[in-house]
Amino acid sequence: MNWIKKWMFCLLPFMLTLTTGFGQKTADTVVNYLGTGEIITINKLEYKLSWSAHPVDNYYKQEYIPVSEKPDQYKNMVLVEFLLIDTPAKNIVNLKAIEIVTRKKTDAVANFMLRQKPETGEYLLDFILSAGSGDKVSVVELNAYRYKNYTDKAGHKGVLLFALSRRAYGDDVMPFLKNLNNERHNITKDITKVDFPEVAVK
16 A cells, blocks of 8 residues: 555645536636647537646646536536656556545545556546535536556656546436436547547647
8 A cells, every 4th residue: 555655645736636626717818738729529519728727847737618618617528637757547547546435435426437448558437526515416527537658749758638527517417317327428438439639748
């Protein structure tokens, strides 16, 4: 277990910002740190770069949502994240899984499924989270995270994340949960049909 404690300490800023937040985000100027396109299209839906962050030297995060949606009330979101670190992607995936297991103590909805493509070294982690007050769930969030080791053209090496996130709010929560198997199938199918974006760290 010592390696887990070591990696969680080293990656604490990354872990705290990796989970899609349930709070509001400010509309500051968006910087395209990763040199990706301003628009990413998945299943005929266009997602526009809406928010970005570079909270620590080795970590970059960018979020894309449809132009008709708002960051703090989105229903569909694409995430591209790059962690500059010399480690197999498997280690980052394991840490995320540990984070979700820990969350299960306070989030009865939280769970995950993990798959691997040995021929490419890619991992697919799909998981669901919820938030609310007391026993009432006011929002559920389903995520499909693809991870792989990546080196950009400038030689920056690290772990690249390409993800799709979907949410349901209020009265839509229970229908979403009742249809969870289909929702999971659809979100993983949509994200895996699209190639990882080409990243060039600025």
